[in-house]
Amino acid sequence: MDKVNEFEHGADTSSSSGTTANFVSFSVESNIHYRYSSAEELLDNTDILAKMISHHNEHQVPRLQVLDDYYKAKNTNIIKNRKRKEKEKADHRAAHNFGKVLATFDVGYNTGNPLKVQINGESSQTIIDEFNQDNDIDGLNGELWLDMDKYGRAYEIIYRDEDDIDYVDLCNAFETFVVYDTTVKRKPILAVRYPKTKFTVDADEQFIQPIIYTADKIITYDETTIAAIELKNPNEDAHEYKEVQITEFSPNRFRMGLYEDVLSQIDLYDAGQSDTANYMTDLNDALLVISGDIEAAGLTTDDAVKQKEANMLLLESGTDINGNKTSVTAGYIYKQYDVNGVEAYKERVRKGIHEISMIPDLTDTNFSGVQSGEAMKYKMFGFNQMTAVKQRLFKKSLVRRYRLLFNLKSSVSEIDNSDLKGLRIVFTPNLPKAILEELKTLVDSGAELSQETILGLASFIDNVQEELDRVEKEGTPLPSTDEEKENLKKEQAEFLAKQAKSKGD
Incomplete structure (x- = not known):
């Protein structure tokens, strides 16, 4: 069925x-x-x-x-x-x-x-x-x-x-x-x-x-x-x-x-x-049902047909136990x-x-x-x-x-x-990578990273070697002694710490 x-x-x-x-x-x-x-x-x-x-x-x-x-x-x-x-x-x-x-x-x-x-x-x-x-x-x-x-x-x-x-x-x-x-x-x-x-x-x-x-x-x-x-x-x-x-x-x-x-x-x-x-969609086009004393309202069968075309349904009401017409009610039919x-x-x-x-x-x-x-x-x-x-x-x-x-x-x-x-x-x-957190962890643990590696992580540097050549040409020497390397490492750690703090804020 x-x-x-x-x-x-x-x-x-x-x-x-x-x-x-x-x-x-x-x-x-x-x-x-x-x-x-x-x-x-x-x-x-x-x-x-x-x-x-x-x-x-x-x-x-x-x-x-x-x-x-x-x-x-x-x-x-x-x-x-x-x-x-x-x-x-x-x-x-x-x-x-x-x-x-x-x-x-x-x-x-x-x-x-x-x-x-x-x-x-x-x-x-x-x-x-x-x-x-x-x-x-x-x-x-x-x-x-x-x-x-x-x-x-x-x-x-x-x-x-x-x-x-x-x-x-x-x-x-x-x-x-x-x-x-x-x-x-x-x-x-x-x-x-x-x-x-x-x-x-x-x-x-x-x-x-x-x-x-x-x-x-x-x-x-x-x-x-x-x-x-x-x-x-x-x-x-x-x-x-x-x-x-x-x-x-x-x-x-x-x-x-x-x-x-x-x-x-x-x-x-x-x-x-x-x-x-x-x-x-069906709710917007729900059928309106009006039931009650249709004759008293002066509506004919032709009127009922026209109302059906307007997505309405007219139902003639019955009489109660005292012979009185039941009241007119209206409501929508939808799932x-x-x-x-x-x-x-x-x-x-x-x-x-x-x-x-x-x-x-x-x-x-x-x-x-x-x-x-x-x-x-x-x-x-x-x-x-x-x-x-x-x-x-x-x-x-x-x-x-x-x-x-x-x-x-x-x-x-x-x-x-x-x-x-x-x-x-x-x-x-x-997969997405938390580069900043990884760098900070490495630096804090005492790892030494080369300038080439660090620059290679920058999204705005297309050619690392060219950037290193520019740095050397401008007169900014790369660290050579242990003291210079240690100072650079501290500066990197401070920079990363500030970046991490600003990211957390």
């Missing part, structure tokens, strides 16, 4: 009873890894390879699209939900991009500060530094991390252009996948890209360009349609990377996105906010609204989104005020555990990036060997 004035909460699928299911469901097929015995056997069976491409487009891309929509506040349930039962009632659809909020924090925390890539050997370090500079590698790392948060997977491709410059770029997750072998190591045997080449109105007639990457060659097939994929007329180009050029990044072994397991909570919050907006209960419910849902996703809620009052370092560690304990896993897997893929680079340079005799011994990748969390 349908409920009276029921507000709609769910997706565009509903049960036979008319109630709406409030969740987004993904099939197992939407996130499976493609595996085959070897690249050679798979290339000999192009029908199977074509079915893999078709399967990816049919089963995996829809999941990626939903996750992308939730990042862009195009939330599936609230946007595509069926209409309200009463046509004259408000039907607001408020979508909230919690996906973007959660992902922005995670991406900024892990990649806001550039990753440090270090290796033994000056020549090897120079190669990596030049490669990183040519490719704006800090920006690419941030984009890869964002794709991991959104889709549970990210892809990059390394290649050399006609000017012999090595590049690495982000691959579109909607048209890229990797095929692994059947061993326990799950070694990549080939990767597939099928970029769309022509715009068509009919999705079934969409043209794609299948491109296959193996450990030693790139195979480009003729254009074909996504509805009837045929891999014909392969054009092969050899490469010297010794491995598949495309690298997959994933935040966990399940390839789950950051906010994928809180989609139902996001839907609940959307529904709660939409219901509130609908209530406020009663438990303000405290509804707001508490929405706040509970919002907190649940942060709790389950393990992303700290910076609007929480517990984050305000002065918090000790140990207290903050406990508040971010779950987030740090999740981050440790993601950073470990991200490093693993980054090592493969630089291994491919060194493989190529070794193959074309640009370097003697492709040894990555001593390669270190260091993450620096992007």
Whole structure:
């Protein structure tokens, strides 16, 4: 039985009873890894390879699209939900991009500060530094991390252009996948890209360009349609990377996105906010009911119809036990609204989104005020555990990036060997720092800081060495004797103490 004035909460699928299911469901097929015995056997069976491409487009891309929509506040349930039962009632659809909020924090925390890539050997370090500079590698790392948060997977491709410059770029997750072998190591045997080449109105007639990457060659097939994929007329180009050029990044072994397991909570919050907006609109348009002796007021049936159009309802009163007409009464009909209960419910849902996703809620009052370092560690304990896993897997893929680079340079005799011994990748969390308090603590404990270090902390000094040169040129000598250093240290301590006091006031 349908409920009276029921507000709609769910997706565009509903049960036979008319109630709406409030969740987004993904099939197992939407996130499976493609595996085959070897690249050679798979290339000999192009029908199977074509079915893999078709399967990816049919089963995996829809999941990626939903996750992308939730990042862009195009939330599936609230946007595509069926209409309200009463046509004259408000039907607001408020979508909230919690996906973007959660992902922005995670991406900024892990990649806001550039990753440090270090290796033994000056020549090897120079190669990596030049490669990183040519490719704006800090920006690419941030984009890869964002794709991991959104889709549970990210892809990059390394290649050399006609000017012999090595590049690495982000691959579109909607048209890229990797095929692994059947061993326990799950070694990549080939990767597939099928970029769309022509715009068509009919999705079934969409043209794609299948491109296959193996450990030693790139195979480009003729254009074909996504509805009837045929891999014909392969054009092969050899490469010297010794491995598949495309690298997959994933935040966990399940390839789950950051906010994928809180989609139902996001839907609940959307529904709660939409219901509130609908209530406020419906309250403004509430139906006025006037009951009593209508005839005595000189109103006819035609008058009653006109009043209904004005959002009023006239009801004829009856007579009491003495035969007298009952008195005329008036009042509005509207749904009663438990303000405290509804707001508490929405706040509970919002907190649940942060709790389950393990992303700290910076609007929480517990984050305000002065918090000790140990207290903050406990508040971010779950987030740090999740981050440790993601950073470990991200490093693993980054090592493969630089291994491919060194493989190529070794193959074309640009370097003697492709040894990555001593390669270190260091993450620096992007968090606010209390520099003043740290400096004061160090100085008070007797630590000696160089002028270069202190000047490097100043936001208004772009080049520390130039500033030191200016100081020396102006005739202000830097401290050289122990006495001069001690006096300078006292002056710094006094300055920091004054700054700390003024900040406290």
